[in-house]
Amino acid sequence: MKKLVGLLVVALLVLGSAVVFAEVANPEWWQKAAEPYKGVVIKGISESTPPSKAMVEVAAPEFEKLTGIKVQFEVTSWDEMYNKSIQDLQTGAGIYDFIYVEQDIIYAYLAQNWLTNLTPFIQNSAITEPNFDVDDFTSFINYFKDEKGNIYAIPFEAFLKSYIYRKDLFEDPEIQAAFKAKYGYDLAVPTTWEQYTDIAKFFTEYGKEKGIELYGHIAQAKTHPCVAYEMCESIWPAWGIYNWGINLEKMRASVENGGTLNSDQAKKALRWYVDMLQYAPPGVRTYTWDETAAVFGAGKVAQGLIYLENLGWLAQDETRSAVIGKIGVALPPTAPGVMDDAKAGKGYIGYYDGGALGIPHSSKNKEAAWLFIQWCARKEWQPEFARLATRVVRKSTFEDPLIKELDAKMGGYFTLLKDYGYLFAGAPALPMHRPLNELYLKWISKAVAGEVSPEEALDNLAKEVDELMQELGY
Amino acid sequence: MRILPFRSNLWDRIFIGVVIMFAVHLLWVRFVEKFLPLTVATVGTLFFLVLLVITG
Amino acid sequence: MQRKTLRLVLVYLVCILIAAFTLFPIYWMFVVSARTKLEVFSGPKLIQTSFYAFNYYRPFFRDIYGRYLVNSLIIASGNTLLVVSLAVLATYAFSRFRVPGSSNLFFWTITNRMAPPAVFIVPFFLIFTRLGLRDTRIGMILLYCIFNLPFAIWLLKGMIDSIPRELDEAAYIDGCSLFGVLWNVILPLAKPGIMTTAILTWIFAWNEYLFAAILTSVNARTITTGLAEFVTVIGTNWGEMAAVSVVCLIPAVVFIGIAQRHIIAGLTFGAVKD
């Protein structure tokens, strides 16, 4: 009984701490601007990422209290989020007033005219807070503009998929000596794929020898869209295959038609990817982006490429993470020449992921939704938001003391994001993103499962991509 | 001169006719279309359908 | 005598084996639902001594799962009411009167129950959106008729066929109206069958996933679809997923427990022949 009461107290405390008011610079302005929309209910949908959770649990209730606009904000799994929002957009049903626009899907939405142009809203001072300041956003906002520079969505999350490793293991003198003895060079953050492979092998064998659950590699290899994303976003770019292997001018993927998807380098990368799965935990073929982070958090992996939005809980949440204070982040290893390409702006080494809030063309409460989007993007809340969810979309946020303090805990991630963010890129402008992903998923997962060889998979994939492009009129 | 080996009403006949028609079309497309156009199958099965409905 | 004891031992052994096979996954679900995230990942201990109630607390009191639960209850119950009343009427007509082409009609309704639900998702999405039925409870109640109504008619047919015709003929002669006969004669006699039908209908509606996942978003979302939402970027929350699974299981189990006997009585499918 005592235990139960204690538990209830803890639960109430947790609940209480979530509704403490964050700072609002000028509440009067918000109340005045929201006056005409009092009582309106706006609905939104997002993927249940840490930033979305923070918006639902912190931003939305405060917004409701201050303005009287009711927010029904649904956070759901990635697949569900897409299914629901695309179907809503496509049928013009007007169910949602704001939606999560992931960076890679924006081109599909723009091509169909599914989003509301926000530039007129920004220029309208009646519904845009005076210090909203579009120029303060990091370059990530450029992915949400059309050719004319109109903004269609306001970013609220942005993060890198980059290299993460266990600092404590890498700095252990015993391990360092063992590594040096075996491979003849010092154990350090790898800069080439060969080094990465060596380290992966080393830690997997080390785990076996010591009889502990430790592996040297992690991947999201489940038969799920994530496996296709991993290849296209992280592995291929770092091997020098950009834009999903598709030639964006000709919109074709096979080598014969000017693409690079079934080039030797792409095949080599896929073969490497498949081979490397043996150094990952045995469950790797059931992992999506969720499990990769969870497994790292459980301390089972020494290094890998994961979505770094997870750093927030990895570095802070004791109930879920066993690696607090042991995390290091760095740029991913690259094939020769890729880093130079990226520095010259011709290529990129990994994925600058993130999402934004946009307003569907069919929304009936666009102004109220716009107020909420601004609310989430308001300057004074950004550091707190970053603490809750490891994301930065405004330049000014980097300067905040809170962020500087967090940066140390997270192995210097925010510095990495600020200084090297330009080496990463979002997804290429492919409006037929979804059907393409399905094709990539099909063939890559066949290769991962060993049904076909990687070479065969990519030849078939390139052929099918070309066919699809033709069918869709590109 | 009944085609079907059991007693049937009008709905049964139309149903069976359409089922056969669809199957023939699919098989035709898969195996025969290289040699004969699909119209042949359409005309043939339509003729069969009418015959089936009339005779039972 | 000895053979008999031996047989009894054997029977018990088999029963215990089957029961263990049936119960172990459910037991494991409970166990996981009582664990913290770290416990879940720290190796599968079979025995659980502590109970981490936060797994239950968070989804149902802080998230929207409480509302999903209510939606599920309303949709399942509403659908059961609609299906059972329609099915009793229709089955009586099929059973007592010569409806022209009735066997064809019957066959056609059955095929709706048997078709893969995936077949209907494209048209339903577009049609429901046009009619404004998307994401409404009433839309889901109507939609679930597509597989529940044929099944109900099928189940009830055997029951009503087995009620002697003479009984309702006599009631007609006494001056009863059609509905009078239905209410006073058929309903009491077919009660076990109707009970079974209602329970199974309810369970099917409660358990449905695919349509609910596609056709609802906020207002009419059901608890089963909530399960899929746990698979998130920040890691599948196994503990909470198990907790919601457990809650999702409870009403169905209660129903089955109460009505187990009726179900066996009603599951005769006696009159598939038509």
Added chain:
Amino acid sequence: MRERKAQVWGLLAPTLFLMFAIGVVPVIYILYLSAFKYNVFSRVGMVYTGFNNFRKLVFDTDFLKSLRLGLTFVVLCCGIELPLGLLIANLLTLEFRGKGLFRTIMTLPLAMAPITIGSMWVLLMNPDIGPIPFYLRKLGIEYNIGVNPTQAFFTTVLVDIWHWTPFVVLTFMAGLSALPKQPYEAALVDGANRWQVFRYITVPLLKPVILTTLFIRIMDTFRVFDEVWMLTSGGPGTATRYVSIHLVRLVLQSMEYGYSSAMSLFLLYLTIVMCWLLMTFISSSQEAT
């Protein structure tokens, strides 16, 4: 009499209307869509293409493979569940203490949502947190449904058996309880043993129930979706990508509405033909007895 006739249609009307609205209208709609090239992301919009979607369908190796896989699944599941169910149902005709409790336990899986069952087995089979792979690994068996296609396939079969054998048991018990007593008494007089009674009296008498149950199980395993979706999502590779899963992926991921309508129509056609053949078979065998 005419009054009666009107009443009959009055009784049927609501059902027929509802079933028309939710059963026929969608079919007409997919019939219409199946004649178009219709992808949401297409630059050219909806294009009339006639019979071409079906042309693509019959040569679509992925689809045909998923169909073959789905049918293998049907055969395996039904082939195991029915004999098993029959045995257990027979066991339960014996009188022993605790039968009621055992029967209640048996009925549990039936009441559970397929999606719950899927998630439950995920908890059990997940290579990281599940006890089954963990203890099998201690025995030296590498069990991983995310890697090994054969294991994944048989795991889905196992889950289906876990879920649906109770249903088979229930219908058989209902059937057994409705059997006449005289043949058994006669057999007892003739001195037949248990097996003979089972083989020559129970099975033939139970035949209609067996066939009906078989019919329901075939159709239900053919439409399996939720459990497999939660458990493997069709993977690894395409090892458990049954037709429903293939279709849902096509609709939801690629938004290929025209082609998926053609596929839907084909599946519906297959369902109807299978139903019709089985139903005809059942009624003709019932007439024979």
